[in-house]
Each structure stands twice: as structure tokens, then as C-alpha cells.
Amino acid sequence: MWSSHRAGRSRRCRRTAWWTSCLQRSPPPALGAAAGRSDYRCLPGGGPAAPKEERMRATELFVPTLKEDPADAEAVSHKLLVRGGFVRQLAAGIYIFLPLGWRVLGRINQIIREEMNAIGGVEVSMPTLHPAEVWQQSGRYDAIGSEMFRLKDRNDRPMVLAMTHEEVFAWLAAHELRSYRDLPQIWYQIQIKFRDEPRAKGGILRVREFLMKDSYSFDLDFDGLEVSYNKHIVAYDNIFQRCGLKFYRVESDPGMMGGATAHEYMAPTPAGEDLVALCPQCGYSANLEMARSIATPPEPYAPGTIPEEPAEVETPERRTIAEVSEFLGIPASSLIKSLLVMTADEQPVLALVRGDHELHEGKLSRVLQQEIRPAHPDEVRGILGVEVGFVGPVGVPQRVRVIADECLAPTGPGGERPYVVGGNKAHVHLRGVKLGRDLSPAYADLREARSGDQCPFCGGKLGVEQVLEVGNIFKLGLKYSVPMKANVLDESGKERPVVMGSYGIGPARIAAGAVEQCHDERGIIWPKAIAPFDVYLVQVQSQDDLQTEVAASLHDALELGGLECLWDNRQERAGVKFADADLIGCPVRVTVGKRVSEGLVEVQPRAGGARQEVSVSDVPEVVKGLLA
RNA sequence: CGGGGCGUAGCGCAGCCUGGUAGCGCGCAGCGUUCGGGACGCUGAGGUCCCGGGUUCAAAUCCCGGCGCCCCGACCA
Known part of the structure; x- marks a missing residue:
């Protein structure tokens, strides 16, 4: 396999330093009893390495350990992986894997391979340098911003560095899959990806060049996709379990990947960048971007502080929920926060959430089906005629769409009750406003779930936990097969687009997550299966x-x-x-x-x-x- | 992209405010003693003080511009 791989490679790369790409693309060492010593050399000149001294001695292994924490490290995993001689940083978000680090990755990758093979996956290796046309064909060349590395070759041809491989896999499928008899397929690779992160951070947690296992399933129909998707769930559960990671599988936002259903695999650690809501009772779990929950009912307010009919009240210089709440002696949960946002096509939308809640912009964006941003203060003044801080939903211009969080609905946990809102007039708020009577907004789930909320399925108490994303699975559907023309003939001889899924795992994130989860004051305590x-x-x-x-x-x-x-x-x-x-x-x-x-x-x-x-x-x- | 911090020996840092021969700890090399939880003594090597410009008799130090790295936020396909 090794020799044929090389032969293929050298033909394609004859005119360049073929070994550079070969180095980068060589599969990491398969470890375990059968593998190990001399199998992985990929140097100029190639060929099998000379036999090496059999025993792995520390004097021959390059393990530069450090007594002190590196100055630029914050995350525990970053400090320990650098101190332990596993990695070194070359530039922001670009890391060298030293022998120990590479062995850890090798073991993780081996587990991944075994589990992917077990569900019928076959391994390939895709280029990381792509002609831009492929990305133009799917539309992502324009849809994606500066996060994609773009460059030109010597003939001025636009190229990109791969951030992911949906397009190229779909391209291959389009060229090579002809018949429903060729399906289903699961193709995977363990390959470098490039993303020009606006801000690399956390050592190897968030980087610009990284290894990723990505697989793609191709099925004739959506039932087939369901099967492939479920196979991946089995494989992924096994992979993370075998790697010794504590993890959750949570519902996630398919986002720009398209498609309907998606899950993320999350390793709980304070070093993570995501939040998930978890129900300990029924097991419901979701990324906070998606998490549904039932809000706790609003606190009771003192009798007489809120009238039953709308009435203005002077609130001089009281702009924030906290200030108004304190000034009027009314709990924050009896106020309504009114937030003006602008959609991508510059339409104003007023979002309403309870005073003690937070608007989740991602949820609103999904409801509106487009990107949003908070309105600038002068836009607020221009559209509503009032300064930020006194904005309210009553009497806003017709062209402003008003959407309220569903918990404010008369049927919500607060029931039919009066709230205090901004008066749309300087230094004035409005008490006694009832939704359904004084205004009739649209309702949607807009609020961020939080610890203590009720589970929407079983009524249990949700917890919110900080997590690191280590894998994800998406049902892509036809999103790429249609533009890339990945069609096959079905049994009736009719041409139809294949139904795709895409599935990722970050091996280095598994390693870093394991370190975050398993260490003490003296160093790392590797899970047995992935120790160097x-x-x-x-x-x-x-x-x-x-x-x-x-x-x-x-x-x-x-x-x-x-x-x-x-x-x-x-x-x-x-x-x-x-x-x-x-x-x-x-x-x-x-x-x-x-x-x-x-x-x-x-x-x-x-x-x-x-x-x-x-x-x-x-x-x-x-x-x-x-x-x- | 907004806010903050840092850049001096391989690593961690002091020196800068108040301009005047560049320092400390660790590591590294040699010699000796030591030898089961990051030993000790002696000797030694190692520096474009991030880069460029300016001020000055004189710049690591002051001023201007740039670059790099880290952190918070925004973003995250």
C-alpha cells in the first residue's frame, strides 16, 4: 500500500518537491503491536527506512521537556503539551507535532480507522490544494469570507487551501459514481485542513492548520442517508469512548453546512468554547445555539407596582434592565428587553426577550433565515426615534418586524400578565403592557437556555456545561450533490442526485481534550488507549x-x-x-x-x-x- | 474587526519610568563531588535588546511607523 501510494504521488508531483506533500499527507503511524518501529519514514529519497535499533530509548527519542510553563500558554493542555515535549508552535495557530505528540495522534487515528472501517468506510487521501472553480461551483467560494486561504498559482489561476472537503468528495462522486448499484459509499480521509481563523487560541485547541478525519456518505435516498448517519453515530460513540474521553452527543445547528439534522460531539472542559444544555433526567442535550427549554416563571411583583393598563412612567437616565428594575422596584423578569437588530438586507427587526433573559442571536438569525447584527445606536434613533435604553415594542413603525420570545406569550410560563417596556420616548418607560392585547408580535424561541430551566421533554432541570467540540455529523442532503452534479441512475433509469452526509473529527482536539480532562499538578495522565x-x-x-x-x-x-x-x-x-x-x-x-x-x-x-x-x-x- | 498586554541569550524574566560598557534563574559545554522525586561547586560558551526611521555626543531605554505573539470581545462552514 505504501509503495503504490508513493507511486501515485510522485507521478502527480514530479515537478515539485513531491516529498513535502508526501510528508504532510503520509498517514500517521499505525501503532499497536504489529506496527511501530521502522514503518514510517517519508523523507526525500523515500523507500523503506534502514532498520533501526529495536528498543525505544529516551536517549534516541526526541522529547524536549520543559521545567517552566511557556509564557504564551493559557490553556492547561497547551502548557502540558508544550512542556511534555509533544508539540511546538511555529506561528499563530500553526503547530509542529514532535515524536510524542505524533504518536498520540497516531494512536487516535488508528482507533478512528478501525471504527470507520468497521462501518464500511474506505480510506482515501484528498489534495489540500484545490482549484477555486470547485468551490465556485458549490457557491462557497463567495459565501465564505476571509477564513479561506486563497492564493494563485504561477499562471495566476485562483486556488484555495482546503477548509473541508465536501466539494472535492462530491466532485469525485460526480465523476465516478454512475449507478444506484454503486451506492452506498462511505469515503473518509485523515487530512490537513486550513482555516484562517480570525483568532487562533488555546494552543492546539483552535488553530489554522489542523488534522481532521472527515468522511462523506453517498446514498440513493434519504432513508439511505439515515442509515449512514446512524452508522456514524455508532462509530463516533465507539471512537470517543475508546479514546477515553468524557463526551456528549448533542443536537447542533447545521448552519452554513446546510441540511436538516446535525449533531456535535462535545468533550466537557472549561477550555471549551461551546456551551451545551443537558438534561440529566431524560438525556436531552443540545448546543446552546439550539437548546430549547422552558423558562422558570417570572418572579412575582409587588402589588400596585405594575398597573393593568399601559401607563407611562418617568425613568430619567435609567437605561439598563438593572437600572430600571431597581428604580421602579420591579423584578427584572417583569421587564421586557427590546433589541433592535438589522438583517443582512438591512431590514430592522425588534426582538423581545424577558428582562432577565438573554437574546440568542443565532436563534433569531435562524428564525429570520439570514444573518443579523445589532443595530447601531444612530440606526436605532433613526428608525425608532429614541435612544437605545428606552426602546419599546408599543407603537413602533409598521416596517419594523416585532418578534417576541415564546415565553412572553400569554400561553407561556408567565401567563397573561402585564410587563414594563421601554416607552419609545426619552427617559420614559411603559408599565402595564400586555402581549396579545397591546401588541401582537410573532413568537419564536429566541432566548438562550440556561441552568435551572426546565427540560422541554421531561420537565427535568437543565444544566449548562462548557464543552470542546471534538466531532460533528451533518446530514447534507442534496446541498453539494446538486451543484456538483453528483448524480446516479436509479432503478428506473432516472438520473438523481446522491444524498450526502459529512462527518468530522479533530484528532488533535481529542488529544487536547483528553489532557484538559485528565491531568494533575505534575502533568498529563493519558487515557490508556491514546498514551504515547x-x-x-x-x-x-x-x-x-x-x-x-x-x-x-x-x-x-x-x-x-x-x-x-x-x-x-x-x-x-x-x-x-x-x-x-x-x-x-x-x-x-x-x-x-x-x-x-x-x-x-x-x-x-x-x-x-x-x-x-x-x-x-x-x-x-x-x-x-x-x-x- | 474593536479593546488590552507583551517582544531583551534556547526557555522564563529583570533592566526602560530617570539615555551612559546588557543582567539574573533555568538550560547548554568542561572538570570535580553527588546519585530514588527536577543536586552542588568551579570554569565557560551563548545577544542584529522584533524591524525601520527619528531625536541625541550617546538609544534596550525617548518619539514616529511597521511586524510578530498572547488575552478579552466579535467571528467560527
Whole structure:
């Protein structure tokens, strides 16, 4: 497979430095008992590498650990991955993976491959440099902004660096799939993607060049898509589980990917950038962009503070909910927040949410089916004739669409009740306004769900948690197959577009998420399946012949047993080796020290638990027990 | 794209305010002692002080412009 891959590659890349793309595109090492040592060299000159010393010694592996946190790191995973010698930063959002980091990715990728293959996926490798036409054909060349790297080749031909591969996979499908008999297909790759993030951050959490497993399913109809989608759910559940990650599968916004249904796989960690709502009772879970919930009823207001009929009240210099609430002695939940936004086609829309709630712009945008932005203060004055802070929904010009959050409806949790709103007049608010009577807005789910809300399905109490997106799955439908003309003939000989799905996983995010979830003050505690090595073998005295002999035999015995072992044979003091062992975080440490003359070595799990003295011959068994 | 911070040895930092021979810790090299939780002593190497311009007898330091990196927000297919 390796040789044929190379042959194909070199033909295409003859005139350029073919090995650069080869390096980038070479599949990461398959690890495990059968793989490992000499299989992955991809250097100029190519060919199988010369046989290498069998044992993995620390003195030969490049592991530049650091005592101090790097100054530019904030996230725990960033600090530990840099300190542990897993990665180095080349530029903003561009990272080098060092041997240890690459091994971790290799293990993750291997798990991904096994699970993708198990659902019938087949692996391919797509270019990361695309002619712009392909993206023009789908319309995304114009739809996507400066987040796409764009460049020109020597002939001035516009090119792009791939942010994702829907177009190219659809292109391939269009060219090669002819008949319903060719379907279904699941094609995947583990490939570099480029996104010119406006702001890279968090070490390897949010970067501009990154590895991604992406797969694409091709089916004859939507029932087929359903099957492919569900297969991916199975594969993804297995992948994240095997990687030792705590994760949720949540409903997500299909967004610009198009299509109807989408889920995201989320690893809970404070380093994450997303929020999800979770119901512990029935398992409902959704990205906050989507999350439905039932608001807690508004607090009761003191009798007499809000009249039953609209009445103006002077509220000098009281512009915010907090100020008005305090000034009038009325709970924030009895106020209505009126927010003017502008749609992409410059139409004003007034959004209403309860005073103690937050408008979710994404939800509003979805309701309006276009992008929105908050109106500028002078636009507010121009359209409503009043300064921000006193805007209200009563008596707004006809051309302003008014949409209220559904919890404000008379049928909502607050029932039919009077609210306080902006007076649309400087320094004036309006008390006693009832929706349905004094105004009849459209209703929609506009508010951001929050902790303590009721689950819309079972009534349980929703929690909101911070999470890192590690994977996503989308039902694309015909969004790409139609413009890319990916059609096949069905049984009746009629041409129809294939139904697509697309599915992503960020291997480096799995790694970073695992570090965020599993570490202590001394370093990383890798989940067993994705650690760079299973065993960190410390030889306390590197000059001691007996220790050397025993360490070597232990290394071999462990490897024979299918375990990967890093032998720390460096001429360092014991403390240094222990500290590095803790920092690097392999699941088991085996220490060959003083008592080796009695035939005893130490075995200690990194995650905690007893350090035990074990006779040399029992080590493989004991270690296997710990890794089971 | 708005707001803030930083840029001096491989890494972490001081020096800048108040201009006058560029420093500390770690790391690195050599020698010696030490040797199961980031040892100690001695010796030594290592710098376009981010870049460009300006002020000045003199700029790491003051002024102007640029670049890079980090953080908060916006964005995130």
C-alpha cells in the first residue's frame, strides 16, 4: 500500500518537491503491536527506512521537556503539551507535532480507522490544494469570507487551501459514481485542513492548520442517508469512548453546512468554547445555539407596582434592565428587553426577550433565515426615534418586524400578565403592557437556555456545561450533490442526485481534550488507549550493568506482550526521570532501581493507586492487568 | 474587526519610568563531588535588546511607523 501510494504521488508531483506533500499527507503511524518501529519514514529519497535499533530509548527519542510553563500558554493542555515535549508552535495557530505528540495522534487515528472501517468506510487521501472553480461551483467560494486561504498559482489561476472537503468528495462522486448499484459509499480521509481563523487560541485547541478525519456518505435516498448517519453515530460513540474521553452527543445547528439534522460531539472542559444544555433526567442535550427549554416563571411583583393598563412612567437616565428594575422596584423578569437588530438586507427587526433573559442571536438569525447584527445606536434613533435604553415594542413603525420570545406569550410560563417596556420616548418607560392585547408580535424561541430551566421533554432541570467540540455529523442532503452534479441512475433509469452526509473529527482536539480532562499538578495522565507509550520504563542508574540488562529484558518482554514501552536510559538523576515520567503521563511506570539485585522492580500506575514491588518475571502480567 | 498586554541569550524574566560598557534563574559545554522525586561547586560558551526611521555626543531605554505573539470581545462552514 505504501509503495503504490508513493507511486501515485510522485507521478502527480514530479515537478515539485513531491516529498513535502508526501510528508504532510503520509498517514500517521499505525501503532499497536504489529506496527511501530521502522514503518514510517517519508523523507526525500523515500523507500523503506534502514532498520533501526529495536528498543525505544529516551536517549534516541526526541522529547524536549520543559521545567517552566511557556509564557504564551493559557490553556492547561497547551502548557502540558508544550512542556511534555509533544508539540511546538511555529506561528499563530500553526503547530509542529514532535515524536510524542505524533504518536498520540497516531494512536487516535488508528482507533478512528478501525471504527470507520468497521462501518464500511474506505480510506482515501484528498489534495489540500484545490482549484477555486470547485468551490465556485458549490457557491462557497463567495459565501465564505476571509477564513479561506486563497492564493494563485504561477499562471495566476485562483486556488484555495482546503477548509473541508465536501466539494472535492462530491466532485469525485460526480465523476465516478454512475449507478444506484454503486451506492452506498462511505469515503473518509485523515487530512490537513486550513482555516484562517480570525483568532487562533488555546494552543492546539483552535488553530489554522489542523488534522481532521472527515468522511462523506453517498446514498440513493434519504432513508439511505439515515442509515449512514446512524452508522456514524455508532462509530463516533465507539471512537470517543475508546479514546477515553468524557463526551456528549448533542443536537447542533447545521448552519452554513446546510441540511436538516446535525449533531456535535462535545468533550466537557472549561477550555471549551461551546456551551451545551443537558438534561440529566431524560438525556436531552443540545448546543446552546439550539437548546430549547422552558423558562422558570417570572418572579412575582409587588402589588400596585405594575398597573393593568399601559401607563407611562418617568425613568430619567435609567437605561439598563438593572437600572430600571431597581428604580421602579420591579423584578427584572417583569421587564421586557427590546433589541433592535438589522438583517443582512438591512431590514430592522425588534426582538423581545424577558428582562432577565438573554437574546440568542443565532436563534433569531435562524428564525429570520439570514444573518443579523445589532443595530447601531444612530440606526436605532433613526428608525425608532429614541435612544437605545428606552426602546419599546408599543407603537413602533409598521416596517419594523416585532418578534417576541415564546415565553412572553400569554400561553407561556408567565401567563397573561402585564410587563414594563421601554416607552419609545426619552427617559420614559411603559408599565402595564400586555402581549396579545397591546401588541401582537410573532413568537419564536429566541432566548438562550440556561441552568435551572426546565427540560422541554421531561420537565427535568437543565444544566449548562462548557464543552470542546471534538466531532460533528451533518446530514447534507442534496446541498453539494446538486451543484456538483453528483448524480446516479436509479432503478428506473432516472438520473438523481446522491444524498450526502459529512462527518468530522479533530484528532488533535481529542488529544487536547483528553489532557484538559485528565491531568494533575505534575502533568498529563493519558487515557490508556491514546498514551504515547503504554509503559514508561525508568532505569534509575543508567551506568549500572545489571539495571541495564534487566531494563532491556523488561522492555523486550513488554513489547513481546504487545505493549509499547519507552525506556528512559538517560544519564539523569532519578528525580528528573520521575518528573518527566509524570509530566509525559504514560499510564504505567516501571522503575528498575536498587532492589533489582533481589529481582524486584516497581510498578506504579500514573493515575494513582499503589506502587507495588514486583518480581521481574511478573512485570508484563502485572502491567497488563493495570492496562486492562 | 474593536479593546488590552507583551517582544531583551534556547526557555522564563529583570533592566526602560530617570539615555551612559546588557543582567539574573533555568538550560547548554568542561572538570570535580553527588546519585530514588527536577543536586552542588568551579570554569565557560551563548545577544542584529522584533524591524525601520527619528531625536541625541550617546538609544534596550525617548518619539514616529511597521511586524510578530498572547488575552478579552466579535467571528467560527
